[in-house]
Amino acid sequence: MILHKLPRRRYIHGATPIEFLKNLTQQLEGPQIFMKRDDLLGLTGGGNKTRKLEFLVADALAEGADTLITCGAVQSNHCRLTLSAAKKEQLSCHLVLEERVKDSYHPEANGNIFLFHLLGADSITVVPGKSDMLHEMEKVANEVRKRGKRPYIIPGGGSNEIGAAGYTACAHEITAQIYEKSLTFDCIVCASGSAGTHAGLLVGMHSNSHHIPVIGVSTGRSKTDQEKIVYNLANKTAEHLKLKSFISPDSVHVEDDYIGQGYSLPTDEMRQAVSLLAKTEGILLDPVYTGKTMAGLIDLVQKGMFKKSDNILFLHTGGSPALYANTSLFTERGNNHCQNKD
Ligand SMILES: Cc1ncc(COP(=O)(O)O)c(C=O)c1O
The missing domain is CATH 3.40.50.1100 (Rossmann fold)
Structure with a gap:
């Protein structure tokens, strides 16, 4: 071990x-x-995501990343905590949110969506339910690379x-x-x-x-x-x-x-x-x-x-x-x- x-x-x-x-x-x-x-x-x-992020963010930093990209449901706790870790580490952070329930993303909503704004996500991309989330995150990563930055993709739930x-x-x-x-x-x-x-x-x-x-x-x-x-x-x-x-x-x-x-x-x-x-x-x-x-x-x-x-x-x-x-x-x-x- x-x-x-x-x-x-x-x-x-x-x-x-x-x-x-x-x-x-x-x-x-x-x-x-x-x-x-x-x-x-x-x-x-x-x-729970805090425990996973201790290892995931360390891996991102070891790879020289300066940007975290992750995904989740519209009220994702995992996205909130990844964003919080990014702030602590002075990394950029982009979120891709899956509308698993149609029309459930409201930018002015309370809870985690409010916190995405307060913590200052660099971008929030909302995609329909059942989208290929890895592919959607790769698209964001390509944009980030074009701006000369080094993205690290954390899978949904940090799992x-x-x-x-x-x-x-x-x-x-x-x-x-x-x-x-x-x-x-x-x-x-x-x-x-x-x-x-x-x-x-x-x-x-x-x-x-x-x-x-x-x-x-x-x-x-x-x-x-x-x-x-x-x-x-x-x-x-x-x-x-x-x-x-x-x-x-x-x-x-x-x-x-x-x-x-x-x-x-x-x-x-x-x-x-x-x-x-x-x-x-x-x-x-x-x-x-x-x-x-x-x-x-x-x-x-x-x-x-x-x-x-x-x-x-x-x-x-x-x-x-x-x-x-x-x-x-x-x-x-x-x-x-x-x-x-x-
Ligand atoms: C509050 C909370 N509990 C439990 C879970 C489930 O944990 P896991 O995704 O590791 O199965 C999540 C996942 O997002 C969560 O946000």
Whole structure:
């Protein structure tokens, strides 16, 4: 394992806390639910991409890049954090946004779109859903090169083997906290989107003595498709880190019952989970990833997937800035909106 030898920038100031969610645990009547607070990571607004960007931006700088180009959905947390890292490193940054839901990009919108403007993206290109995002980013890169600059393309979600290493490092951080605080965990639950978080965690848990199972809650793809993507990325990451053994397909576990009508489209259960966490623990989730993932965890608890004595670690991957672009979902109007949809 060569994780410690890879070029890495530091945007994290110490381990993120692991917090026992006493009120939520009581409300659900066990198992014990803990939360890894990656929503409190560094860079603007925190969240999981900060860990990936430590490795991705270091790689960009090692290649002599002066410009970052990345892509995401119109309310992309990954784009916000890449832009934030670019500002810290004094790099230029261009964003390509995919309108996965038709007409969903409004330049005056709140949430991450507001932050793209405030942080000062050098350009924002909006393309239709299902565009070839790599090709779209290459087009921007060609323009940047024509101006004599050196672009570095970061894939969507920062999810290649370089970025996923950030979550291998996170798994090692969790292991250190387990020793320090005499904790035990029977399972980790995280959102599974572009898959770098899920894959990186699997590699980290595989490469240390704590083989804690990881359940990924899909935010868009079917179980079969997502498990394939996680499996491939986990093994590419293991290879990148020069691990001696590989991840087996049986260790990849995805639940796909919590997506609703599609990526980023609200569900009643997501709304209830976001409200519950706010009201019981004072913790903000987000409507696209952690809200649906928490809805999944609650449902799995209610279906009896875990023993009452189990300790479950929910990975809070951030995203709360997107709440401010979706406030109507959490008001009476939003309640009706969701109920009418079902
Ligand atoms: C807040 C948040 N949580 C979870 C995820 C999913 O992580 P990954 O893309 O590594 O699967 C994302 C992806 O954008 C995210 O923004």
